[in-house]
Amino acid sequence: MTYTFRGGTHVAEHKNTRNSPIEKMPAPAELHIPMSQHIGAHCAPTVKVGDRVLRGQIIGEIESGLGCPVHSSVSGTVKAITSYNNAQAQPVKTIVIENDGEYELHPDIKPFDKKLTETTTEEIIEIVKKAGISGMGGASFPTYAKISSAIGKVDKLIINCAECEPFITANHRLMLERPAEIINGTKILLKAFGLREADIAVEDNKLDAVDKLEEKIGDSKMIKVKVMKTKYPQGDERQLIYALTGKEIPQGKLPADVGCVIFNAETCASVYRAFSQGLPLIERIVTVAGDCVVTPKNVLVPIGTTFKDLIDFCGGLKKEPKKIISGGPMMGFAQWDINSPVIKGTSAILVFSEAMCPEDKQDYACIRCGRCVKNCPMHLMPNYLAMFSQKGKYEDAEKYDVMSCVECGTCSYNCPGHVPIVQYIRVSKGALRAKKAAESAKAASNMPDIEKK
Amino acid sequence: MNNEAKQTAALLTVSPSPHIKHNDTTRTIMVDVIIALIPALIWGVICFGLRALAIVLLAVGSSVLFEFAFNKLLKKPNPIGDFSAAVTGLLLGLNLPAATSYWIPVIGSFFAIVVVKGLFGGIGKNFMNPALAARVFLFAWPEEMTMFTEPFKRLGLFASSENISDVIASATPLASLKSGNLPDISWVDLITGKCAGCIGEVSSALLIVGGIYLLVRKVITWHIPVSFIGSVAILSAIFPQNGDILSFVMSEVFAGGLLLGAIFMATDYVTSPVTAKGRLIYGALCGAIVVFIRYFGGYPEGVSFAILIMNTLVYYLDKFTKPRPFGKIKGGASHG
Incomplete structure (x- = not known):
């Protein structure tokens, strides 16, 4: 039986790197490691310019709040500590490391030597935090925080190997080549939550990976592979939980509120490596694809490698690039700088020519075909949301539940009238958030001092 | 070296996701509708002669021309490439009798494209089906709109009024029904289209073939045709x-x-609901109004009126059939 949800659409898959084994890329001469790679506080550098650093050494540490440390992916010398803009146009402190080619491991990096049965939940959280692991599927939430906030609330662990974004095959190759890492990581996470059963969710366009995982699971009753219908956005946690359990995460709530916790396949494998080798998150699998890339492939990339170095490793470009996308074509971010670094959440680099992503038409028009309504995985009415947004009627958009939109892009993808629906929705959401923030700021300033604290 | 040059010289486009699109466009959808109507048109020409073809082509041509001229006048981008005006013209032409005067499709196209569509803001903005509104407008000339000729008594391009009056049908099947009798032809002939009527409406079988094509191509959904005809x-x-x-x-x-x-006509996107439930209700009510008009109205036919009446209710149907958003759970629990 295949599991699925209502809505969504089958997007042209373009998974042409599915047969490309993971290639380990030698670290380039220079790496750019940002001090902020995900949700949470920025790290403060713990090294100075001129310091020698070792592979796996902590070079940035959280001072307070949510976040996890950043490590050096190579051994070498700190060349500079400077500021670069990230994909969201925010300046981020970045440590530039000159690679000495020795790959000398930091002496702290050694396998965790306790048996899993004797390991406590606190120890697991500590190891995951120290290894700097954050979600590797795209949203990038610090993994230790996800574990500790969900403990005691969840009765179901789900490993997300749906990989519903077109082009990306990084998780697929991971499942084929290193299924044991995913399964052992799942066992560690089960231990952390004190649970006995986990589901590994895989779309049915990767049945070879299902076989590999099941072979490795063997007779174990703890882990089951669940085959999902290939449909975008099957990998969204809301749709995934609904498909597997029939539960809907209420608006504004988290998976833990319906008793579920979800980890990406590679995140799970990284947890295992933090135990088995003591390795922090300093490299990840990236799918490099798109019609401009000479040899599209899956690459194991040291964190901090620039897109340019990675693209050169894949033979460079054969066509004039129009867009460079970090992540999938449905939800990824278009980059303006080919020197942006690969970070913990970079699952793919796609380089598209004009032919793959033609310029949006200026004279777009909604013809009310209803495809956006039919396909919306959140069961919204995107055509109305876009219309309200266009007219500045943000309150009407709110009444039509615009805040429930997950910005998966299914509506814009299908729109025959070329209406940039998601972008209109983002405008409404931004305006509503700003309004809310202004109201609460006003309320706070009106409060008597004694209550202000 | 060459690669490097390419990379550094390139100016990258930064735009929001999604970065890829489905191949369907307004134009491909309109072309599908045209393809789906071709069999019915060919049958109309076989039944009623070349004059039928001329009427339809006049409607298509003048619709496209008015669309072009209207937008030119308003200094808007030329929209005829989306083929929606061609579809409007085609539907209007197919809704006319073959023996009608040649100026009728031209006047009708003007009303459809300029008054109903253009003045309300162009494609996607009209609240009534342009072809149907034009057809009803043309009933200002009732004789012109009821000049139904006998099937297979084909009219040439330059048929004189004597030629035409010789082959005028005594009664359309619907007119017989109106007077309380079954039509004097069997319903098998009705399905194959051996009867008098508008150019495009006579062959039920070929219209169903066109409908199946549109369903397969996912241009329309089953809801409106099934609930309309079913009711x-x-x-x-x-x-x-x-x-x-x-x-x-x-x-x-x-x-x-x-x-x-x-x-x-009822499945025209712009003037029909966007939700599946809304489409079912819309179709069922269209059917009910058709039966009501056929039984109690002054005209033998009520399809055009029924669809136009329901067109005006589309926004309310959308509103009342708004789906429950994922995660919006009744009885509180939401808005945490």
């Missing part, structure tokens, strides 16, 4: 006006413009 069939079965229920229901369904209306 006409059910209501006429419940309230038969003639003893033989089967023949009566079959005649009500296959005579007149019901299939052309239910498959091609």
Whole structure:
């Protein structure tokens, strides 16, 4: 039986790197490691310019709040500590490391030597935090925080190997080549939550990976592979939980509120490596694809490698690039700088020519075909949301539940009238958030001092 | 070296996701509708002669011309490439009798494209189906709109008024029904299209073939045609006006413009609901109004009126059938 949800659409898959084994890329001469790679506080550098650093050494540490440390992916010398803009146009402190080619491991990096049965939940959280692991599927939430906030609330662990974004095959190759890492990581996470059963969710366009995982699971009753219908956005946690359990995460709530916790396949494998080798998150699998890339492939990339170095490793470009996308074509971010670094959440680099992503038409028009309504995985009415947004009627958009939109892009993808629906929705959401923030700021300033604290 | 040069010289486009798109466009959808209507058009020409083709081509040509001229006048981008004006013209032409005067399709196209569509803001903004609104407008010349000729008595391009009056049909099947009798042809002939009527409405079988094509191509969904035709069939079965229920229901369904209306006109995106539930209600109410007009109205046919009346209710149907958003759970729990 295949599991699925209502809505969504089958997007042209373009998974042409599915047969490309993971290639380990030698670290380039220079790496750019940002001090902020995900949700949470920025790290403060713990090294100075001129310091020698070792592979796996902590070079940035959280001072307070949510976040996890950043490590050096190579051994070498700190060349500079400077500021670069990230994909969201925010300046981020970045440590530039000159690679000495020795790959000398930091002496702290050694396998965790306790048996899993004797390991406590606190120890697991500590190891995951120290290894700097954050979600590797795209949203990038610090993994230790996800574990500790969900403990005691969840009765179901789900490993997300749906990989519903077109082009990306990084998780697929991971499942084929290193299924044991995913399964052992799942066992560690089960231990952390004190649970006995986990589901590994895989779309049915990767049945070879299902076989590999099941072979490795063997007779174990703890882990089951669940085959999902290939449909975008099957990998969204809301749709995934609904498909597997029939539960809907209420608006504004988290998976833990319906008793579920979800980890990406590679995140799970990284947890295992933090135990088995003591390795922090300093490299990840990236799918490099798109019609401009000479040899599209899956690459194991040291964190901090620039897109340019990675693209050169894949033979460079054969066509004039129009867009460079970090992540999938449905939800990824278009980059303006080919020197942006690969970070913990970079699952793919796609380089598209004009032919793959033609310029949006200026004279777009909604013809009310209803495809956006039919396909919306959140069961919204995107055509109305876009219309309200266009007219500045943000309150009407709110009444039509615009805040429930997950910005998966299914509506814009299908729109025959070329209406940039998601972008209109983002405008409404931004305006509503700003309004809310202004109201609460006003309320706070009106409060008597004694209550202000 | 060459690669490096390419990379550094390139100016990258930064735009929001999604970065890829489905191949369907307004234009491909309109082309599909045209393809789906071609069999019915060919049958109309076989039945009523080359004059039928001339009427349809005049409607298409003048619709496209008015669309071009109107937008030119308003200094807007030229939209004729989306083929929506061609579809409007085609539908209008197919809704006319072959013997009507040549100025009729031109006047109709003007009303459809300029008054109903253009003045309300162009594609996607009109609240009534332009072709149908034009057809009803053309009833200002009732004789022109009821010049139905006998099938297979084909009219040439330059048929004189004597030629035409020689082959005028005594009564359309619907007119017979209106007077309380079953049509004097069997409903099998109604399905194959051996009867008098508008150019595009006579062959029910070929209209169904076109409808299936649109369903397969996912241009339309089944909801409106099924609920529309279904409600006409059910209501006429419940309230038969003639003893033989089967023949009566079959005649009500296959005579007149019901299939052309239910498959091609009521499913017009712009003027029909966007939700599946809304489409079911819209189709069912269209059917009910058709039966009501056929039974109690002054005209023998009610499909055009029914669709136009329901067009005005589309926004309310959308609103009342708004789906429950994922995660919006009744009885609190939401908005945490």
